[in-house]
Amino acid sequence: MTTYVFPGQGSQQKGMGQGLFEHYQHLTDQADHILGYSIKKLCTEKGYLDINQTQYTQPALYVVNAFSYLQRVEETGMKPDFAAGHSLGEYNALFAAGAFDFGTGLKLVKKRGDLMGRITGGGMAAVIGLHKEQVAEVLRKHHLHTIDVANMNTSHQIVISGQKQDIEKAGSVFESIKDVKLFHPLNVSGAFHSRYMDEAKREFEQFVDTFHFNPLSFPVISNVYAQPYIEEKLKETLSQQMNSTVKWNESIRFLMGRGETEFEEIGPGKVLTGLIQRIQKEEAPITDRNENVRSAEHKGHPDTLEGNAPGRSPSDRQRGLSNNQDEADLHSSSSTEKITAFSLGSAEFKEDYNLTYAYLAGGMYRGIASEKMVVNLAKAGMMGFFGTGGLKLSQIEEAIVSIQSELTQEQAYGINVVHNMKHPETEDKIIDLLIKRSVRNLEASAFLSVTPALVRFRAKGLRRGPNGKVISVNRIIAKLSRPEVAESFLSPAPESILQKLLAENKITSEEAVLLREIPAANDICVEADSGGHTDGGVAYSLMPAMTLLREEMMEKYRYHKKIRVGAAGGIGTPEAAMAAFVLGADFILTGSINQCTAEASTSDRVKDLLQQINVQDTVYAPAGDMFESGSKVQVLKKGVFFPARANKLHDLYQRYDSLSDIDQKTLTQIEEKYFKRSIDQVYEDIKSYQPLKEIEKAERNPKHKMALIFRWYFRYSSDLAIRGSGESKVDYQIHCGPALGAFNQWVKGTELENWRNRHVGEIGEKLMTETAQLLNAKIQSLFQSAL
Template sequence: MITYVFPGQGSQQKRMGQGLFEHYQHLTDQADDILGYSIKKLCTEEAYLDVNHTQYTQPALYVVNAFCYLKRVEETGEKPDFVAGHSLGEYDALLAAGAFDFETGLKLVKKRGELMGRITGGGMAAVIGLNKEQVAAVLKEHHLHTIDVANENTPRQIVISGLKQDIERAGTVFETIKDVKLFHPLNVSGAFHSRYMNEAKQEFKQFIDTFHFEPLSIPVISNVYAEPYHQKRLKETLSEQMNSTVKWTDSIRFLMGRGDMDFEEIGPGKVLTGLIQRIKNEAEPLIKNDAAVQEPGDGMLSASSPEQLEREERDAHSSRFPDEITAFSLGSTEFKQDYNLTYAYLAGGMYRGIASKEMVVKMSKAGMMGFFGTGGLNLNKVEDAILSIQGELEQGQAYGINLVHNMKHTESEEKMIDLLLKYKVRNLEASAFLSVTPALVRYRAKGLKRSPSGEVICANRIIAKISRPEVAESFLSPAPENVVEKLLGENKITTSEAELLLKIPVAEDICVEADSGGHTDGGVAYSLMPAMTSLRDEMMKKYRYDKKIRVGAAGGIGTPEAAMAAFMLGADFILTGSINQCTVEAATSDRVKDLLQQMNVQDTAYAPAGDMFESGSKVQVLKKGVFFPARASKLHELYQRFGSLGEIDQKTLTQLEEKYFKRSIEKVYEDIKLHYPAAEIEKAERNPKHKMALIFRWYFRYSSHLAISGSEESKVDYQVHCGPALGAFNQWVKGSKLENWRNRHVDDIGKKLMTETAKLLNDRIALFSQAAL
């Protein structure tokens, strides 16, 4: 008997398949139509797309393997007795067995490659010298519980899979073990064939359900079970392959146990030939009772197979209880792929650099993304922060910069965009924007180009934080034509960039901000999220964008229950703010953190916003232990009642000087003249009410400085932007190590919140499932 084996990812070679594409021109044309690019160029031209990228590797290998098989059948006129494939190669084995035609198989592989290509932040490594039981024992002994066994390639070549940092940590462990001959990290971007593929598996399962499979004409050995496929479970088994161990050793042992068996590798290279030879040298055949396996040609397990009965029982259980949700599977896989994240978790930019460069770096190295808070900082400080962040991070690690809209000083916004473009900052968090500005459009335009398949590729991404549908609509639309024409006329963008701007939304993604710390419209997440996701769907349909816009959730997220609600409402990612202000990395004073650590959910209030003082916009701030909310409201009340300082009675003015400002109004005004442009001062001299506004607004800048510097004598005047999420977080971690802010680190908080949210979701789903039964 003979078994044809088909190789998987890792067997790709330069110029593979040469001569076959012309021989099977009709199938090559069919492949080009399905893929949207030239399969021949992908495999034979180095300057074309990168064949080593998972998204392209898998279709390339499937096609070349298929052509090699067709050529082999043409030459011999015979088909094999059994077929098997290593991971991706299993699709060619199923093609050879008649489960589907070439076109269907390529569509499946294309989707599989796209899903697996999105998985980032993971790694794999080959451990040579230990068997699977020994590898499992090492992982258990050293508490490497986040790592799975991905491939059992030979009895003593085991591949492990997990988060990149965990694989690196495992390397230091295995390299100290005597019998380990080699620990070899693999050049992959994701943790394939592991729990981290659960979400991709679920999406693929939905996709594969739309296809029809034909009866198998040749037994196909499953990677998952190391036994022939069961026809009735073909789709399920193929889906399971994505997150299950590739049991290659036992698959070959099973085939060895069928009798006198020859193996022939069909496809590029001889990787499997070498593995099979080592298996033959190191392992005995796996003898199965013939009653457990149908005769060759049926391709199905017998109904009397105990393995089948056990499997069917497990499947019945699985149909009621879905795959376990993990911290890594929460949120949108595509979002995590695009931003190179392990977790769908962001930390928003807090004013005056409170969201510090240390916070951003910490988040990035943990597979999350933070935004440096530029509001209230000069360009030099922002530039220093960007250089520091870029100097500490590796290529591809995600970070971003926050930009707060300044409607009165648009030139500062333009200068900030110049800085971001200069240093190629790719991720921008746009906060407090009421409309799309030319500065944002210019940032979005730079680096726009088309891919070989015609899709628009964006170098610069904007995540817009919004809380009003009309603002969301402007960010979900292409850039306003009048703004694009103006920028084009000023030679700030090119003709090509102007054309491509009309094909994409202004924002790559939006983040719906409910009631939060700082600037807030006091929105309710339960109302906002459904409205915004519905609006997103409408705009996607209206403009026919190639790529889905993701919707995140922010505001009020400080506990697993809140995060769970956000994801259940359809959030593709979550963004936290207030809870990060009370951490080691937050660039505010220890005295502020001591206050924040003691607050509860009722300890915040709404106060006038200093940067939008005249309009009466509100910010949410800490009220426990401080007078700022009351004093800020008093100043705004005075501004509304009077036309100038001269109209205010002397007793009130004295109170302002002694209690609020801690200096005379004259000295306050002198300080203002040092920090404001000449035009602003001239306006104040002409307009007494504007002068009063500038003096009152000075208190807001002063109170922020007091808090950040930690002034002891003026503690009651601290202005601390904060929402009730931190109060909820404090109650959640009460009695634990995290009760003390000195033990709180932004990355630990993010991981704990995501992990506990996943556990909570699993518990709730189990309860609902039990109730349904």
């Protein structure tokens, strides 16, 4: 059997990882976004950052260990039978076993390093020559009660941990003992794996609890218990590791007891290789725990760990702490860590979608939310949705293929689908395409209820996990602004739709069973007043109502996984984003501000217009795709006549039953000023793209014919804008909300004032970073005011 072992703190060295960063560039980029600095420079360049500082050491080792593992798997095509890691290295062992993805592991390690690095004044030292009982006796005899045993590396290499002055005092004591071959103080800033990490452990416990872990693909040996991880207690055990003894000697002996075992160190240096060789030479295998590991591999893990009460770390038991004391300490401790761009929003949401930031960008109509936009956001650790509305199926497929060719499996992207009330078959074809192309994330816009097409998408890939809970592969984020629509998406798929799809053999009976246990959408995004289709809702009213509804529906259906509620509409400044997060948003979604960027697939002329607007320069106009119903979209009014002309056409439609009822002067004005061609020419153009049944209906119904002809103007005005045509700039239809006006004022006088310097990923990072800074300032201000 093969066991991969991963080194921990102490194995770092400048120059480590050379060649790996370029080979795994996409993960290197992701690491840079998560950490906020260059991981390659940290590891390879002198004078950049101090790699020996704990907050930098741990992420550096995690990244290099992870890349080394991926390279080893590439070279051999094989994964190990077991994995273990020394302290920090245990995170790499869990990554290798699939407990979490690369980005999630790095977020955990970054937090761990920050917390452990914050606790200074401690020290550690290796005592070589005595076994653990002898070390414990020396500590007892000389009243060194403030020192803990941190690592049992081999039977005669024990590491102690405590306050620096106490470690210095212990040095003279151990050096006076004849069997001690060496007392070696370690170059660390903290008393790691000791009681002095209790506060860090409690804070980390809260942090790690916000993440979701996957089942392990092979056993990982825990430092705390020297046995395979119990998956149900993975989070708990990871937290305990911070203040518990690292039982490395016992872990290796346990693995030796599994029979013929080959150990391979993955990562920089050969520290663990030397320790393992010594253990193999000097120690006997532990064979009396084989039944436990067989149970872990084949039958599900045991309920308790040998020698320890459930839910308690050995260090807790040794100190005589009760569970009640632990809980009291947890509630009385306070965190001094500031809010960061990375900590905003739901950690579980970011983990599920593999995001660095809780930041999405909506899918703007006719591909204005372009492939470039989606790719740029994905590489920045965010997620964008390609805008499919108004595009042909072939154009959508080309875009998906292009996006997938640019991104790795770890980078997130999605496709926007706009509800097509009149032509549901179009919606079905898009869903077929998304399933065919293995698109996992869908943004559902303008839906008034759950549709069969959405249910089909949700159904694909559903399975039941080892714990009996439903695991979904395809995810839907429903963008909505009405409670009744939200309730539809927060409920399981309607039974009538399930029965219809079953009868048509479009879902299986097993999929139907699973669909009854989960909501129709994974998450919802509450859209307040915004560009494009909007109900003009007010975020301050909508968000509390929707989050309360979410809680009610979670309780009603007893879902095992939380549905996240995001905020959209009007978000273009840190102040707006701050308000969204304070109102309880698990993530934010921007729209209008992305239309005026280098990546937006609209004309330079449109961007030139948008760059100049303020918050008062938008207005409501009829929506072309829902013209007859009178639905509204928010559009640009500054410098264009489109809103006035669109409203005029809708007024005429409401007042008259046919074009022949309208006076000739008005018709002439429409032809010359609006259409720039005759109504007959417009109708001929309509015949070239509308389905035959629509034309037949128009011939029978004069009012329907009038609607088709008036709706042509909306298509025409949108084309003019996207192409940047000089034919009639005043007729540009540009969907936009006041958020862009606010954004323009925010960046005025900076490099971002010019849209050519605006890139969606950089905008997202800037917005999240300054939102975090603003929140910290506001909290500090409120705190001072309270004093």
